[in-house]
Amino acid sequence: MNLEDKISPIVRNIPPSGIRRFFDLANSKPNAISLGVGEPDFVTPWHVREASIDSLEKGMTSYTSNRGTPELLEAISVYLEKRFSITYQAESEILVTFGASEAIDLALRTILSPGEEVLTPEPCYVSYTPCIQLAGGVPVPVTTPANRGFKLQAEDLEKAITPKTKAIILCYPNNPTGAIMTKRDWEPIIQVIKKHDLLVISDEIYAELTYGGRDHYSIASFPEMKERTILINGFSKAFAMTGWRIGYVAAPVPLLNGMLKIHQYTALCASITSQAAALEALTNGMNECRSMVAQYDRRRRLVVKAFQDMGLTCHDPHGAFYVFPSIQATGLDSQTFAEQLLMEEEVAVVPGDVFGPSGAGHIRCSYATSIERLGEALQRIERFVKRKQSQLPLIKAQNQ
Amino acid sequence: MKPEQLQEEIVTILQENSRIEVQQLADMLGVTAQAVEKQLKELQEKRIILRFGTVVNWQKLGRQKVYALIDVKITPQRGHGFDALAKRIYRFPEVHSVYVMSGTYDLSVGLEVDSLEAVGRFVTEKLSPLDSVVSTTTHFVLKKYKEDGVIFDDPENDQRLVISP
Ligand SMILES: Cc1ncc(COP(=O)(O)O)c(C=O)c1O
Numbered sequence: 001m002n003l004e005d006k007i008s009p010i011v012r013n014i015p016p017s018g019i020r021r022f023f024d025l026a027n028s029k030p031n032a033i034s035l036g037v038g039e040p041d042f043v044t045p046w047h048v049r050e051a052s053i054d055s056l057e058k059g060m061t062s063y064t065s066n067r068g069t070p071e072l073l074e075a076i077s078v079y080l081e082k083r084f085s086i087t088y089q090a091e092s093e094i095l096v097t098f099g100a101s102e103a104i105d106l107a108l109r110t111i112l113s114p115g116e117e118v119l120t121p122e123p124c125y126v127s128y129t130p131c132i133q134l135a136g137g138v139p140v141p142v143t144t145p146a147n148r149g150f151k152l153q154a155e156d157l158e159k160a161i162t163p164k165t166k167a168i169i170l171c172y173p174n175n176p177t178g179a180i181m182t183k184r185d186w187e188p189i190i191q192v193i194k195k196h197d198l199l200v201i202s203d204e205i206y207a208e209l210t211y212g213g214r215d216h217y218s219i220a221s222f223p224e225m226k227e228r229t230i231l232i233n234g235f236s237k238a239f240a241m242t243g244w245r246i247g248y249v250a251a252p253v254p255l256l257n258g259m260l261k262i263h264q265y266t267a268l269c270a271s272i273t274s275q276a277a278a279l280e281a282l283t284n285g286m287n288e289c290r291s292m293v294a295q296y297d298r299r300r301r302l303v304v305k306a307f308q309d310m311g312l313t314c315h316d317p318h319g320a321f322y323v324f325p326s327i328q329a330t331g332l333d334s335q336t337f338a339e340q341l342l343m344e345e346e347v348a349v350v351p352g353d354v355f356g357p358s359g360a361g362h363i364r365c366s367y368a369t370s371i372e373r374l375g376e377a378l379q380r381i382e383r384f385v386k387r388k389q390s391q392l393p394l395i396k397a398q399n400q
Numbered sequence: 401m402k403p404e405q406l407q408e409e410i411v412t413i414l415q416e417n418s419r420i421e422v423q424q425l426a427d428m429l430g431v432t433a434q435a436v437e438k439q440l441k442e443l444q445e446k447r448i449i450l451r452f453g454t455v456v457n458w459q460k461l462g463r464q465k466v467y468a469l470i471d472v473k474i475t476p477q478r479g480h481g482f483d484a485l486a487k488r489i490y491r492f493p494e495v496h497s498v499y500v501m502s503g504t505y506d507l508s509v510g511l512e513v514d515s516l517e518a519v520g521r522f523v524t525e526k527l528s529p530l531d532s533v534v535s536t537t538t539h540f541v542l543k544k545y546k547e548d549g550v551i552f553d554d555p556e557n558d559q560r561l562v563i564s565p
């Protein structure tokens with residue numbers, strides 16, 4: 001029996017993950033300093049871990065209601081209102097999920113019919129394209145230009161829209177570019193979205209991680225936008241809780257009910273232990289969150305300056321914990337750059353093209369790493385870049 | 401960044417790592433090295449930064465040190481409150497810390513010496529004879545787990561995968 005043939009064409013046709021390939025390569029260099037990690041270097045704050053231990057001691061080991069515990073739903077509702085001025089009813093418009101990851105899948109499966117198109121501003125998080133395909137939809141990339149700081153442009157959006165366009169997936173602050181969208185940046189985008197009556201899936205997992213006094217501005221907080229938006233957020237990045245697998249989605253009742261239908265049969269409910277931890281994080285964790293953001297901000301300035309000093313074009317990222325410099329000045333493509341950097345200097349970064357073709361010529365460096373290691377990694381990258389640039393005239397001469 | 405904000409950022413970073421280079425500190429804060437130097441000078445002149453310190457685990461160096469915390473009850477002196485007495489106590493080099501406490505006693509005196517006898521000598525010959533000292537209670541430190549925000553146990557390893565999306 002050929003088991004390959006038994007696999008559904010949709011699954012079979014999803015290409016192997018570019019990150020995966022690089023992951024295997026990086027594992028051959030166990031002592032490398034990794035700037036390739038998409039999660040906080042902090043451990044979950046102790047009081048949050050403590051709260052989950054406490055819940056276990058109290059014997060809280062059962063299922064919860066499909067939506068999540070009433071206390072957590074209420075805390076999420078209060079948080080969204082207080083932090084981003086968006087009102088969601090705890091009992092009907094919020095659903096606790098296995099991380100933002102499950103929420104992305106639920107949202108897409110809930111709204112997509114076969115062949116419908118979803119716009120994906122690129123470079124973007126690696127899960128969107130395959131999740132759209134798995135839900136039967138067709139991803140349509142919209143390139144966000146590097147010279148505009150990777151912000152989404154209304155003209156580009158307009159051009160990509162067809163009669164089949166159903167929705168757009170937005171991710172700001174952005175993984176991998178660190179770009180954010182301000183209120184002003186959103187305004188023209190919103191006009192296009194309304195004009196074409198699109199749904200919005202807004203992945204705001206990095207909402208707490210913005211820098212230099214720039215606050216996150218949720219697209220759902222604009223007038224008449226909440227009713228067409230599925231807002232996704234979670235605890236992974238803001239509270240350093242990636243391993244707990246907990247997040248949430250908020251949406252108007254009909255959309256939420258659709259997602260709830262899938263969730264109740266495929267997931268039943270999120271882990272009760274993680275829900276206890278998440279409740280503690282939301283109610284008492286904002287100070288730790290702020291302190292982590294302050295630390296990311298210092299590293300961010302250090303890293304951006306280092307890349308600019310190396311003579312690489314690096315836009316100033318105002319969110320998440322990534323920088324996305326262009327490495328074109330080295331004459332290498334992003335895969336070669338990342339591979340050689342790993343082999344020659346033992347520093348792991350992620351080649352930009354794994355986040356979509358428009359990420360080519362860039363690398364993603366995460367600064368969720370201690371200052372000491374970051375400093376060492378940057379010195380090695382600088383040495384590498386200098387070496388490559390000194391070899392550049394040679395290579396050009398050979399090619400002529 | 402406003403000067404006060406800059407100063408606060410500088411001391412926060414230095415408290416974690418006082419050996420950081422000025423240029424790196426400047427890059428982390430998005431200012432020039434000169435600007436950091438200027439603030440550092442002012443912070444020291446104003447004695448906001450008192451010392452660039454090091455937290456040491458002496459045990460690992462094979463040196464046995466004795467730490468004691470002494471609760472001291474005193475009768476305050478008219479016109480001086482606790483200050484005059486606190487001064488007389490903190491001038492002893494073996495005294496590591498002196499705090500005025502709320503609660504059942506008045507001063508908490510931290511002692512760092514080489515031997516048990518040295519603690520005894522300090523309490524009986526130096527501290528207790530002071531006029532306004534009414535009583536003392538000495539507690540010995542048996543094991544240090546954490547000091548100045550630093551945990552003595554070795555840090556846990558980074559558990560993260562080398563590459564993740
Ligand atoms: C943009 C983006 N969305 C979602 C996720 C997944 O988050 P969660 O851990 O909540 O599933 C990540 C994690 O890297 C991410 O970068």
